Amino acid sequence: MSGFRLETGGRIDRSQPVRFDFDGKTYQGFAGDSLASALLANGVMLFGRSFKYHRPRGLVAAGSEEPNALISVNRGPGRFTPNLRATGVEIHDGLIATSQNRWPSLAMDFGAINDRLGMFFPAGFYNKTFMWPRSFWDRVYEPAIRKMAGLGDAPTTEDPDVYASTYAHCDLLIIGAGPAGIDAALGFMDTNKRIVLIDEQDELGGGALADPALWPWLERSVKALTDAPNVTILTRTTAFGYYHDNFIGAVQRLTDHLPDVTDAPREKLWRIRAGEVVLAQGAIERPLVFDGNDTPGVMLSSAAKVYANRYGVAVGKALALMASHDSGWHDVFALAKAGVGISVIIDVRESVDSALILEASRLGITVYLNHGVVGVNGRHNVSSIDICDYGDQRVSRIDCDALLMAGGWTPSVHLWSHSKGSLKWRDDLGAYVPDVPNENVHCVGGCSGDWDFGTGAIIDMLPTPKDQSRIKAFVDFQNDVTAKDIMLAVREGFRSIEHIKRYTTNGMATDQGKTSNLNGLQIASSALNKPVTDIGLTSFRPPYTPQTFGALAGHAKGALFQPTRTTNIDDWAQAHGAVFELVAQWRRARYFPHSGEDMHAAVNRECVAVRSSVGIFDASTLGKIEVVGPDAAEFLNRMYTNPWKALEPGRCRYGLLLKEDGFITDDGVSARLAPDRFHLTTTTGGAARVLNMMEDYLQTEWPDLDVWLTSTTEQYAVIALQGPNARKVLEPLLEGIDLSAEAFPHMAIREGRICGIETRLFRVSFTGELGFEINVPTAYGRAVWEQLMAQGAQYGITPYGTEAMHVLRAEKGFIIVGQDTDGTVTPFDAGLDWAVGKKKPDFVGKRSMARSDIVALGRKQLVGLLTDDPNLVLEEGAQIVADPKQPIPMTMIGHVTSSYWSETLGRSIAMALVAGGHDMTGNTLHIPMPGKTHTAKVSGVVFYDPEGARLHV
């Protein structure tokens, strides 16, 4: 026997049949059915295989607490969703669902051999068994275990769906729209509060949906709330997490219930900030723990009521109830009223309210008090149960095709606990209930422990005369944890529920123990012979139910994952075939290959062009800070290592910036435009960090200084024009600037116009050639660039990218902060002591330069390396050793920081940080690389034009 559709009843629309597929077979349900109810109506009792033992499993519940009926839904390529609860999937025409964790089929699963071997799979089995050999874990054990155990398959293709997200603010957020939540909303509806009412189901009502007597009230209430202008109702919306300051995350499912896949957003993430929160999450019925309680056909009594009254489905023809709580009795009375055949009530209690007995007798139901189920017969569905008379321990058999469990109720305190509200134990409920709030929140209805289901006995598991070691009484259905596992954990010495949980995995499945936590706690408490409150309580953490990555990511994927900053000249580079690289969120042209050129060839050509004629480079990404005010020079003098006060307007200076610990953090050339105005540049990646650091000192250490800092990085496009012909290209386009060497020396700045546009023109060089950096308002960057290209054509002007820039600067021994330094390099280590103002009484980092470990010998220092084989280019990051014959592990004395082929020099060049390197000039060092250990001689870092003759022309 199995489930079937009742002739009448339910909230389904019997005029609207719906056809759907489950495991390749087509079924029919009605609009309003969940996948669970529709399959149940078709007599399907087997929904999945269990996690570890591959035992056949059916429905336990009707709501989001369902632990067993996890299924996958396939809505087309990339639209495959595993591990959905069949109880929460609304059917629609064309729905394709499949069961999980079975092979080859749900009814015949080879993995079920695990069940026969069950005695070999106790808690901690994997930890104990698969320890040796260690190397087998990654390659053999884990892949095999992962294949056998587990949930649905992860999708393998990119999710093509769109996910929306939004922020919302309200005065009152009510989570849960059962009777308590609806009452709360009605109570505040006539105030001027902005109210948001959310519920995870497709219609409001919660428990009232299974109680036809409440439907007229429900209809009136929903209409009133829908009409209220200040109430926003969100259905199919799960509040999954409760965060600080009444910030709630919720996901609204927008389209999964619709037959057609469209471009409309699939889900929407709501980030809700609420003035006050009312939690009306309700309570979850607790299963009873006994041998065979996971057989398909054994389910919660409240679930059977939902299937009958909400969906018009009977879970069987001859039902039995196993109760320890009055609520189960009320449920079966409701089932009888709905036309579901209920023949037997078994209750562990010796006595119950006489009114219950009377009603059962009136309905012709046989009652067994002081009895308990000790066995369930039938593999794919219940066929009969064995019950034990606790008086004389006699066991007898009763035929039934479904067994309902009523073990009492567990308030849903999940979100309350997310919000760090405290809990208190109530002996009468055998449950934790909310106690002291940590936010502006309160609980109403079932989740506060306030319900009218009657009373019950609180028991950990049903007593049984059977040998405990030979039964399988499940506590956590989803993770296949039995009472025996928990008792074993206690025997092995685990005392805290936190440890018992992790050892047994009780409550650690995707349902987070909604149906198992309290039973596990009670069993551990009994085994330890300690009160429940003495062994702790595990934490509830978001999400309340699993949510999709898509919803959490929202629009932040692909190109929108993080912004890509582009310069005004980026389009031109794109159009001219640039190969790009990302540098601190900026997209920068790396090189400009001509057809047939690889990177090596292109970079060689670009370098030669700069050295022999003229190159043009987009330097717009340089960080820029405008420093203004009467104390600007004093401020920079305190920040940078070198002196700034004497710098004349119109001149530039290389600035070296340390952190207070004495290590280099940034550098850049800056110009004094006026006595009270500087144009600073920073590294591309350091711009924000440097501004933050400067603001910090200015605001908190030296608030007396009258200085203003403004980020101008994006205000200017910067074009570097470098090479012996740079002046000739520039000159015709300038107004108001004398370019002659006498009037405009190296390291100077002039203001004027280029192509009619205002410019700040720096004469600086990061290449070692005569060079200029042209700053124009960003919007004019490309226009000026194109004019320079036209003007430079006669000189073969060559655009170059970051790769050539790196080679050119390395030939000159100019460091890149962050490449040739790593946060532990001092100015002295880097050979930049010339940039340190020795006479200055103080600057940021000065005191630290006298720290004992910074003045110690043997620090890693920046040197040049010339390989003995001039054609060999060392790998950046390669380690350096003094003696290649020493035993492994060798003592590494440094590493290569920069390494390039220099076309100009016709050989490779490298820079390296080497312990005591400054005293090693001429020494041979060894660099082990894959296949061979190479040799190189230590040199200075300036490989090209060490006198700087090419700069001062």
Add this chain to the structure above:
Amino acid sequence: MILIHCPYCDEKRPEIEFANAGQAHIARPLDPSGQSDADWETYLFIRANPRGRHHERWRHIHGCGRFFNAVRDTVTDKFETTYKAGEPRR
């Protein structure tokens, strides 16, 4: 997401507008060069890690840009108060 009161804007704003800037009330010595190694070490590296009330600096980096001080409980993650830089320790 925590709400933080910026004492300059005088508004409670979401935490993503702010950046933590370490322990508060650690003044840079007026004469660093006159500091002993031990004193300089303390200034540079030694920080409190209290369980409970913690004085720390925050910057309203995506707002007014100002650094300010705060007292935050490291257990509950609740802000007790925030106040302007330069005001006495609370």
